[in-house]
Amino acid sequence: MSGLVRRAVGTANSVCALLATAALVLLMLLTVADVARRSATGQSIAGAVEIAPLILLAAVAFGLGNGEATGTHVRTSLVTDRLPARVRAAVRTVGYAACIVLLTWMTVLSFERAVEAFEYSDTTAGFQSLPTWPARAVVPIGFALWALTLLLRLVDDVRLVLGAAPPPSAGSSSTTPAAEAAADPQPDPSQEVSR
Numbered sequence: 001m002s003g004l005v006r007r008a009v010g011t012a013n014s015v016c017a018l019l020a021t022a023a024l025v026l027l028m029l030l031t032v033a034d035v036a037r038r039s040a041t042g043q044s045i046a047g048a049v050e051i052a053p054l055i056l057l058a059a060v061a062f063g064l065g066n067g068e069a070t071g072t073h074v075r076t077s078l079v080t081d082r083l084p085a086r087v088r089a090a091v092r093t094v095g096y097a098a099c100i101v102l103l104t105w106m107t108v109l110s111f112e113r114a115v116e117a118f119e120y121s122d123t124t125a126g127f128q129s130l131p132t133w134p135a136r137a138v139v140p141i142g143f144a145l146w147a148l149t150l151l152l153r154l155v156d157d158v159r160l161v162l163g164a165a166p167p168p169s170a171g172s173s174s175t176t177p178a179a180e181a182a183a184d185p186q187p188d189p190s191q192e193v194s195r
Contacts, residue, residue, distance in 0.1 A: 002155075009148050013066040016145060020062035027055045047128035054124070054135035061138040065145030068153075089157040096154040103147035111140040 034048040067073045080088045114136035116122070122136075123129035 006152060009065070009145070009152060010069065012145055013069045013149065016062040016142070017066035020059045020066070023055050023059035023062065027052060027059065030055070047130060050124040050126045050128045050130050054130065054132065057135045058138045061142030064142040065149045068146050068149040086161055086163075089160040093154055093157045093161060096150050096157065100147050100150050100154065103143050103150065107140045107143040107147060110136070110143060114140060 030045070030048055030052060034045045038044050080091055083091065114133055117131075117133040117136045122132045124132060
């Protein structure tokens with residue numbers, strides 16, 4: 001069951017990463033086309049200014065879970081990298097648990113905001129009134145995937161703290177606690193060679 005959940009979260013993160021990439025490419029093409037049209041005609045593309053932030057919001061939200069899975073989010077591991085593997089895993093477990101609680105709250109809150117935007121027909125301000133709910137609906141998906149990815153990391157770290165064998169390769173993260181334990185920077189006294 002755990003392997004199935006890991007594969008599902010990994011697949012969802014990969015799909016969302018592709019959607020985030022597509023959104024960024026779309027944003028780039030829209031910006032280039034808008035600048036080209038302004039240079040040629042003196043007029044902007046109608047709605048370009050209003051839709052650009054919505055595309056950017058979708059790109060960021062779609063990339064949240066994959067950013068955690070690939071280890072590309074900002075990390076401050078100056079202290080934890082110097083701890084033994086099990087202590088490092090215990091410290092991260094506390095951090096992951098706190099983040100999961102926060103992300104769950106943010107998922108619920110952003111879902112409620114998306115529903116409100118749909119119910120009240122919220123639109124962008126400006127010359128073109130575009131509905132905001134499609135972009136807002138992506139935000140809780142991004143937060144939920146991020147929380148699920150952290151939950152998988154938390155499970156791995158709890159297993160490491162308890163001394164259990166690491167789970168089989170899941171593909172949901174490139175820097176699993178088991179891999180970090182194997183590459184523990186702590187020297188092994190039995191391997192020291194005297195000169």
